[in-house]
Amino acid sequence: MNKVFVYGTLKSGHWNNGLLRTSRLVSEEAKLEGLCLYRNYPSFPVSYYEEGSKIIGELWEVDGATLTRLDQLESEGYMYNRETMTTECGQECMVYVGNNNCWSFNELDKCNKNEYNEYRWA
Secondary structure (H helix, E strand, C coil): CEEEEECCCCCCCCCCHHHHCCCEEEEEEEEEEEEEEEEECCCEEEEEEEEEEEEEEEEEEECHHHHHHHHHHCCECCCEEEEEEECCCCCEEEEEEECCCCCCHHHCEECCECCCCEECCC
8 A cells, every 4th residue: 555645636525535535544634844835726736845844735545546546637747746755744655746847836826824834725
């Protein structure tokens, strides 16, 4: 089994969460350091590296078939790169980080962050 950190439309209650129907929710509020969130209007966020920032999301345990479906959804290798990172609580996981060859981050707005420099989407 693989652990995947989700921060946007794959989160519980959002429209792509059905792709995780055979998966197990490990944490409703996990945090990853070194990333921030940008808004891709109108519908989903894109993560990218930013020192000193954190993103808040969910941690899911997924099987290989689900991981393949997630790679397809996220256009892995084009729109996003699947990276291995470690949550604030020490759990190794995969996360989809925006591919800077696809996104113009200087043209996107960042999502709102809290007083602890943490970004959360919806």
